[in-house]
Amino acid sequence: MSTETDTGLEIIRDAAPQVLEDTRRRVEPALRIALERLPESVRPVALYHYGWQDAQGNDCDAGRGKALRPALVLLAAAAVDPSHQQERALAAAVAVDLVHNFSLLHDDVMDGDVTRRHRATAWSVFGVGPAVLAGDALLTLALQTLAGAPEAAAVTAEAVQELILGQIQDLAMERKPAVSLPECLAMAGSKTGALIGSSFGLGALSAAASPQQVRLLTQAGRDLGLAFQLTDDVLGIWGDPKVTGKAAGADLKTRKKSLPVVAALTSGTPAGRELARLYQSPIGPAETTRAAELVEESGGRRWALQRAEELLEEVEKALEKGNLAAEGKAGLRSLAHLCVHRQF
Template identity: 45%
Template sequence: MTAVRPGADAEEFLLRARRLTGPALRDAVRRLPEPTRGIAEYHFSWDHGQAGKSVRAALVLAAAEALHGPPEDAVSGAAGVELVHNFSLIHDDLMDRDPLRRTRPTVWSAYGDSQAILTGDALLVVAMHVLADHPPVLREVCAALLALVDGQSADLAFESRTDVGLDECVRMAALKTGALLASSCAIGGMLARAEPARVEALRRFGHHLGLAFQLVDDILGIWGQTQVSGKPVGADLRRRKKSLPVVAALNAGGSHARRLREIYHPGAGPLDDDDIQSAAELIELAGGRAWAERQAEHHRTGAMAALAAAEPTGEGAEILVALATLVCRRDR
């Protein structure tokens, strides 16, 4: 296999990462029985050429490259992480009742709840199979999965609560989103056989990157554009989801926060379009958007400091910086 030697262009590297991991992903999915195989292929959008960016797979490959790892080992780790991520997406869409992903109907909305559960489970099983030759990596992924479950459970519990604190919301995001990104970066270092201190620095890099990613994602979910996020803007507000900007605004105090609490009171059904617009305005007036933007920049800075501690070198190091910039500064 040819070594990963991209330039410092993040989009180009994401494309190369998809090309490198694509065969392993398709081989894994081909093991599935029908109709699960076809549903998984639909989720990956391989028939329409609209597959996800594969950020986590790219982080594995770039981290390994930056620490002089063998690309053959990194590809299997990257494919396994990407399968785990897509398992979580299918189940997350079902739990959140999100109708669209990558501008297409989600698996549950296209095939039903039961098939979504089965397909997600199947992707998790083949992910474990792909990673079975690397026991330390498999243990790393399992730890990330337990953290993800913890974060997802908290996220669901928040929907029926009126007293969600900002600290616990940040912890939820760190578990739900940050854990797998942190593990992706650490896995790259592990497959490069790097020293434990450098692997841990990569894990911190991914942790900060995960929080920045979630903050930007939450901002896009309220004030972005559907063609950028691939999901309907305002969908989280419609079902009163307590994303990071929302919780920041609810805890801000003042008249705007009080009015937002009245709109966001749980148990009253989905918000209508007028309430969604009002909620978005109140979140911004209460300071939720500004707080989220500051925190995204804070975690970008933290990610860069952690990356420097990992002492990456060469083009892999440049790509990690470029990927972090892409994640933290997505067009809105």
């Protein structure tokens, strides 16, 4: 376990909001320029999803994302070489953000989610078809953004393929009566770990990192991605809707086999067995409350939080091995802690 003082960790965590705000200021203008390249038929859906227009096409400022992935790109580049060519890192940051939002548009459709970032999801406003096509357009735009950097484009395309594989596995698990914990971890590693891993890797590439640094940072990003998903799954059950922007217990209502749930179902405990019986039928409000209690009683919540902390330690170790510049490394540490200890 870390020997750092509580005060030291608080300083690291407190830096994260400013890091993300600085990223938004740098990346948002480039993102807006990129979105202007979208076909007029899908641009309103994308601008709505980003929170820059309302459903009627009026300019607004709502539902902003965390800007985590583009921040990781920029910080990884700064950690490798503070004097790197910032244009290359910025293009990679824009591309990663576009890919992430492509996945969110599609996820909301597949999961049937009606709220994201405290507002109605794009598909529930514009329809399934327009939302799916807007997501496709964002993905294409991401690869166009990297057209002048073939290696970065290849890394991004590979991450997207793995992300899609993880989503396929996630959907398949919803139909399977039983899912093992290793199976669920592998799915989460692909669905979430691949893109966060590539965020680290693309930042390193844009700063002309050595192959060893690229591999080290990419693996650190993959570990952080899995930690992020573990925390996300905990928030999907116990998160405050006013903070998360999603309905309370949303994952349980849809009987989603998230990581804490699978840990509970495979725990061999009486609570885990009761949860398995509960998951065999539709879940209403009363069953949602009981399901959350059972996941906690069986140790699913405790396991997820502990595993996230273990992965955070692995990320910390990797950052110390990478021969990285202090400022970029400090920023990466602050965001890593935010991923694991966030409430949104």
